[in-house]
């Protein structure tokens with residue numbers, strides 16, 4: 278959607294024009310649904326979140342000043358709603374991968390020692406897409422948030438900082454840490470073929 | 483730069499988020515260090531794996547759910563705002579200053595009288611407007627529509643919430659054909675012959691009922707939906723207490739497609755129908771296409787499983803395994819899309835809006851608008867005077883006091 282067009286829509290919507298608001302819903306519902314889905318890993322919950330996001334946006338739109346872009350603004354509402362949702366859910370949730378792999382940078386335990394075992398593991402392993410999803414699901418929500426925004430949605434660090442209402446430095450270090458966690462988890466789970474030939478060189482020097 | 487320092491920057495380097503100087507330093511290090519190159523490669527794989535996550539289509543009911551909730555909230559909000567901006571005459575109390583100086587008193591009295599007239603007359607016009615014209619909304623929001631009646635027809639029925647790949651080739655029938663289609667008539671397309679037609683239907687119904695009837699009628703409408711094995715996805719009831727109590731109801735429901743027409747007929751007789759639309763979309767081709775692609779992929783899967791059984795080395799096994807994973811993911815995605823189509827065509831979308839007679843905001847006529855502008859300007863003027871009055875009174879009082887003191891210095 279052209280930017281100018283969007284600005285005009287936002288303006289009309291903030292004056293209560295429901296059809297303009299609907300056009301904005303149409304432009305963003307799929308994106309936000311995907312963000313929420315990657316955050317909470319549940320389609321029903323993601324739908325609830327997106328509905329809540331648009332309700333909030335509709336309510337707050339008359340006060341929307343346009344200091345930030347509409348997309349940044351609505352992504353921020355969505356991220357906050359998703360993080361809230363996870364916070365509420367966390368009490369009932371058990372955090373685990375099926376094996377004790379620590380998230381700290383230096384504590385990846387599982388290595389490929391026995392080629393026979395690992396082959397069996399591989400045959401029984403879940404498939405790449407699911408696995409990525411599962412691993413993403415087990416990341417700390419703030420790490421997940423930066424990776425979803427950076428890699429899945431393609432936002433720049435600066436935009437991510439605005440969406441998450443945090444500093445550029447925080448974004449930088451979260452992405453760095455999140456990717457390294459994933460890198461090591463993926464290696465430990467051996468779902469990317471290129472990791473098979475690794476030779477204990479995995480630790481950073 | 484040491485490897486440790488570089489490691490901290492590799493992720494930013496990968497995202498091209500380093501300043502030129504740091505970028506150059508990392509680049510130089512990467513020229514010589516195998517280890518850091520390997521780490522970078524692993525990071526790149528993480529990034530591209532995440533980038534390759536598919537964009538999933540939301541369930542088609544999401545859009546209706548959002549709009550239902552928003553329209554309901556907007557209707558409720560409009561009511562509240564209308565109440566808040568109504569003047570409350572009982573609360574306006576004016577205390578005349580107890581100064582006894584003749585000149586000032588006349589001025590003050592004149593001012594006060596003027597204000598009282600302004601306020602009374604603005605209350606009067608407001609009352610008049612309420613009785614004989616569309617209800618006034620708050621300033622600047624006269625065109626804010628109340629709930630769904632204001633939705634622009636086609637938009638609500640847009641097909642954009644369909645699964646990807648559908649909207650492009652969709653054959654959209656015009657609203658009037660929403661009546662009946664007899665199966666055989668459409669069985670002419672060779673590619674889709676012998677397949678049950680997959681149609682997605684969306685209906686919208688707006689009813690007006692007598693004052694106080696919304697509650698009862700909405701109950702009956704929900705009952706009708708359920709009696710046809712349908713279900714209500716979302717509903718909202720907005721009630722505004724005030725000079726006149728008004729209630730509006732909105733729901734989005736899913737009704738088995740074969741019962742949609744019957745359900746609409748039954749709901750229609752509950753009130754006066756002010757709007758009825760049915761839109762229909764034929765997705766048979768998409769459905770058949772998906773089926774063919776799934777079949778093809780399943781065959782591929784079987785072949786890969788055979789090859790896998792005969793694999794000799796880990797390397798071979800991995801290669802096949804990777805391919806198998808990809809094929810299975812594709813099958814899942816295709817099946818997901820097919821399920822969405824299946825469900826959407828089996829259960830039609832029905833949205834029902836019920837409002838009280840007279841509460842629907844009609845767009846005012848030309849003279850109505852002029853009258854409204856007049857009333858609003860009058861109210862603005864009264865409001866302005868009320869706001870400046872205290873300052874004006876103080877200024878005038880001060881002026882007279884000062885003049886008095888100046889004229890009779892000995893008196894104090």
Ligand SMILES: [Zn+2]
Pocket residue numbers: 484485486488511515516517518519
């Ligand atoms: Zn190095």
